[in-house]
Amino acid sequence: MAAAAACGAIVANLYYAQPLVDLIARDLGVAAALASAVVALTQIGYAIGLLLLAPLVDLVESRRLLTATLAAAAAALVVAAVAPNGAVFLSASLLIGIASVAAQMLLPLIAGMEPEASRGRVVGTIMSGLLFGILLARPVAGVVADAFGWRAMFGLSAVLMAVTAVALRALIPSRRPESRMSYGQLIGSMAELLARYPTLRRRALYQAAMFAAFSLFWTASPMRLAGEYGWSHSMIGLFALAGASGALIAPFAGRMADAGHTRVGTLIAIACGVAGMVLAGLDWTLGLAGLLLAAIVLDMGVQANMILGQREIYGLDAAARGRINGLYVAILFLGGALGSALTSPVFTYFGWIGLAVVGAALPLAALVAASVERPAH
Numbered sequence: 001m002a003a004a005a006a007c008g009a010i011v012a013n014l015y016y017a018q019p020l021v022d023l024i025a026r027d028l029g030v031a032a033a034l035a036s037a038v039v040a041l042t043q044i045g046y047a048i049g050l051l052l053l054a055p056l057v058d059l060v061e062s063r064r065l066l067t068a069t070l071a072a073a074a075a076a077l078v079v080a081a082v083a084p085n086g087a088v089f090l091s092a093s094l095l096i097g098i099a100s101v102a103a104q105m106l107l108p109l110i111a112g113m114e115p116e117a118s119r120g121r122v123v124g125t126i127m128s129g130l131l132f133g134i135l136l137a138r139p140v141a142g143v144v145a146d147a148f149g150w151r152a153m154f155g156l157s158a159v160l161m162a163v164t165a166v167a168l169r170a171l172i173p174s175r176r177p178e179s180r181m182s183y184g185q186l187i188g189s190m191a192e193l194l195a196r197y198p199t200l201r202r203r204a205l206y207q208a209a210m211f212a213a214f215s216l217f218w219t220a221s222p223m224r225l226a227g228e229y230g231w232s233h234s235m236i237g238l239f240a241l242a243g244a245s246g247a248l249i250a251p252f253a254g255r256m257a258d259a260g261h262t263r264v265g266t267l268i269a270i271a272c273g274v275a276g277m278v279l280a281g282l283d284w285t286l287g288l289a290g291l292l293l294a295a296i297v298l299d300m301g302v303q304a305n306m307i308l309g310q311r312e313i314y315g316l317d318a319a320a321r322g323r324i325n326g327l328y329v330a331i332l333f334l335g336g337a338l339g340s341a342l343t344s345p346v347f348t349y350f351g352w353i354g355l356a357v358v359g360a361a362l363p364l365a366a367l368v369a370a371s372v373e374r375p376a377h
Helices: 002-014 018-028 038-053 054-058 063-083 086-099 102-111 117-147 152-169 184-196 198-229 233-258 262-281 287-313 318-372
Strands: none
Touching: 002 018, 002 063, 002 086, 002 102, 002 117, 002 152, 018 038, 018 086, 018 117, 018 152, 018 198, 018 233, 038 054, 038 086, 038 184, 038 198, 038 262, 054 086, 054 102, 054 184, 054 262, 054 318, 063 102, 063 152, 086 233, 102 117, 102 318, 117 152, 117 233, 117 287, 184 198, 184 318, 198 233, 198 262, 198 287, 198 318, 233 262, 233 287, 262 287, 262 318
16 A cells, blocks of 8 residues: 555656646746646656666666655756746656656566466556546645645645655665666667567557547646636646546456456446547536546546556566566657647647547547457567
8 A cells, every 4th residue: 555655646746737737837938829738748758757767677776766766756846846937847847757757666566576366456456546646636736726826736745755755765675676787778678578569569559549538638627627617726626536536446457457358348448538538528518517427437447448458568578577667658658748738739729629529539549449459469
């Protein structure tokens, strides 16, 4: 449970800005059409960290690696909290994303300690914590911003990262990888791993499409709720609690994977992604109920598909688990960055319906691919 809580606290750094985009952009002078870059840059940074830092799990002693990475996250959060202009804040956002990869260092470390038969359940439990962190980040950020201003959220998270670093150093056992590769060889081997395992490519692309829809919805819905329904940031933050209920699916998805039902579970999960965005587009007739159902269904699909994918890729190569996980999550976060980057221009020029159409088309493409492709390692 400590690992689950730590993962949640770390990955929440990627999402504090999401419900605060309009506040941050207005305060720092970022143009409306570029406002979603605040979120996109954090996700791009996370993808960079997954490709360049997460593989160090296969090379560097675990506690030293986690402590250094979390210290860097705390420093970047402090810079964001005191940023005088948009350029400094956007640079800090990129660094926050890079350093928050500590969550994905921790996950394969814990999963690697578990036997194959129960690995899905353990991954599901840890992912529950991680996903609650993602989803609770938005309501917490909204409430803190309304009470103390948006900068306070980043300052508080910096303190939390320092506390998390100390706690993990005390709780996580030391693990010294047996690999004798250089850093250059380690990074170079990732292209080979991606080419070697079709399962890795397939699962990463499915989740990238799902995460693009997820990021698009959660970046745009605060703007929709504020503009169309007149909600405050605290109320918008509380709306995200609806999505948090989707995290309850994580342990069940892990058990489904352990029982050998990955393919069926994948089709259901991706279909939920499509259905969620369709429901979002129907808010003009369903009202807030449509948005509420969209949040729950979309988040359940995204989270279930994530766990099913990780359970599958962790069995590919035990010695390269950190690199494989890094590739998987980097690709899906690039999908998320695409969704975030598309949000402002699509919303500006095509409105909410345009966003819903784009958001549904992405997982629909993944659903078609998953329906016709045969699983293979």
